[in-house]
Amino acid sequence: MSIELVTYPELCHGCGNCVVTCPVNALRSPEVAGGKGPTDEVDLIMEVEDGSIELKRTELCGKCGACARSCPVSAIRLEKLEDAK
Amino acid sequence: MMETTETIDQDKNISVQRTGEETRKLAFKNVLCTSCGLCEKICPVTAIEVEPAGATLEEQEASKIDIKEDKCVLCGMCACICPYNALEMEIDGKSVKDIEEYPKLLKSAEISEDVCVYCKACETACPRDAIVIARDLPERSKLVTGEIEIDKETCIDCGICEELCPADAITMEHKEPTADSPTVSSDIEVDKDKCVYCLICKKACPVDAITAACRQCSYGEYDLKAEDSEITGSTFIDEDLCVDCGWCEEICPVDAAKVEKAFEGTITVDQEKCQGCETCVMICPCNALSFPKSEESGGKPEKLHAEEKYCIFCGACEKACPNEAITVERTGIKSTPIKSKSWKTAFESVKGTSK
Numbered sequence: 001m002s003i004e005l006v007t008y009p010e011l012c013h014g015c016g017n018c019v020v021t022c023p024v025n026a027l028r029s030p031e032v033a034g035g036k037g038p039t040d041e042v043d044l045i046m047e048v049e050d051g052s053i054e055l056k057r058t059e060l061c062g063k064c065g066a067c068a069r070s071c072p073v074s075a076i077r078l079e080k081l082e083d084a085k
Numbered sequence: 086m087m088e089t090t091e092t093i094d095q096d097k098n099i100s101v102q103r104t105g106e107e108t109r110k111l112a113f114k115n116v117l118c119t120s121c122g123l124c125e126k127i128c129p130v131t132a133i134e135v136e137p138a139g140a141t142l143e144e145q146e147a148s149k150i151d152i153k154e155d156k157c158v159l160c161g162m163c164a165c166i167c168p169y170n171a172l173e174m175e176i177d178g179k180s181v182k183d184i185e186e187y188p189k190l191l192k193s194a195e196i197s198e199d200v201c202v203y204c205k206a207c208e209t210a211c212p213r214d215a216i217v218i219a220r221d222l223p224e225r226s227k228l229v230t231g232e233i234e235i236d237k238e239t240c241i242d243c244g245i246c247e248e249l250c251p252a253d254a255i256t257m258e259h260k261e262p263t264a265d266s267p268t269v270s271s272d273i274e275v276d277k278d279k280c281v282y283c284l285i286c287k288k289a290c291p292v293d294a295i296t297a298a299c300r301q302c303s304y305g306e307y308d309l310k311a312e313d314s315e316i317t318g319s320t321f322i323d324e325d326l327c328v329d330c331g332w333c334e335e336i337c338p339v340d341a342a343k344v345e346k347a348f349e350g351t352i353t354v355d356q357e358k359c360q361g362c363e364t365c366v367m368i369c370p371c372n373a374l375s376f377p378k379s380e381e382s383g384g385k386p387e388k389l390h391a392e393e394k395y396c397i398f399c400g401a402c403e404k405a406c407p408n409e410a411i412t413v414e415r416t417g418i419k420s421t422p423i424k425s426k427s428w429k430t431a432f433e434s435v436k437g438t439s440k
Binding site: 002003021023027033061063065066068069077078079 | 134136137139140141142143144146147151358359360361362363364405406407408409
């Protein structure tokens with residue numbers, strides 16, 4: 001068992017709440033923390049691309065759940081995934 | 086023949102059992118777990134994995150910990166270090182808590198009823214709702230002394246006294262006037278068990294129909310008995326819920342509560358790294374973390390306030406923080422004597438930080 005970030009792009013409205021709320025993103029990019037998209041090459045856990053959520057550097061995720069709590073449509077969640085045995 | 090089996094029930098509780106010469110059973114209660122990670126840290130065979138608390142806050146279908154039954158040797162170290170009693174180890178049906186050789190964390194919370202004044206501050210402050218304070222208050226009539234009479238001949242049934250009385254002690258029997266009984270009230274009474282002799286009715290009565298005096302104002306408390314004003318009660322701490330955080334001891338105005346914590350340590354916050362996601366505040370079972378409000382508009386208070394007085398140094402916040410902004414360092418562990426060298430080493434291994 002492990003709990004991982006899972007996205008549902010078909011639900012995503014592209015609002016970017018998760019990108020801005022994510023404390024890991026915020027620490028890596030003050031621009032993102034301020035509500036903008038990144039203007040430089042910075043590693044983020046997730047970004048909105050073409051209006052939909054894209055997971056990027058998920059290995060940085062500390063699984064705090066802030067993104068899931070900020071998403072208005074539950075398009076990003078922390079879910080239990082069965083380990084491949 | 087030895088056989089190890091693992092079961093997980095619908096409440097995400099886990100049970101690992103091994104039969105053989107003796108039956109060993111490790112039981113995990115999901116609801117008590119705070120994902121602090123101490124079991125994972127002490128396990129000598131890396132059989133336990135603990136998810137960060139923020140993750141289990143979101144994914145409530147999952148158990149907060151994962152025990153790999155093929156690795157678990159049922160040694161019981163996790164059960165002995167767990168500060169939340171979420172892990173229990175039994176050997177042939179007997180809890181290791183009742184077996185002398187197994188070390189027990191020294192932690193407790195008590196309220197002395199000899200000292201308690203039943204103010205209920207601890208009940209309100211307890212972050213686990215583990216405290217119940219029951220109290221019997223004295224009769225209000227025994228705390229006041231005085232006299233009051235309404236001269237019903239003089240009374241004009243205006244109802245002003247009834248409306249003003251702060252203790253609801255005056256009742257007028259309102260009625261419609263009839264030809265044979267042309268009054269708006271049939272009677273007026275003062276309930277002397279409710280009256281506090283504040284004299285508002287007397288001062289307000291437009292026809293001076295009320296004679297009243299507060300004896301306490303003129304003569305002091307000479308005819309009040311001290312024992313009549315005594316507040317009695319009882320205190321109760323639910324040991325299953327209590328996490329020995331120290332809130333009751335800190336907030337008690339009369340030092341009636343005493344808490345002993347199993348771990349000594351420090352908690353520090355890197356204000357630069359903290360981005361205010363609040364995950365730690367949500368998961369801390371001790372209410373030891375908070376975000377201070379700005380005192381003036383535009384003011385910049387510290388991001389996260391960690392209060393060691395209420396912290397039991399379990400490390401759940403440190404594990405939950407996605408930015409490693411919190412450092413919990415355990416400097417001491419209080420337990421019953423440990424005889425085995427390997428167990429001593431294991432207990433020592435959870436000192437320091439998890440980083």
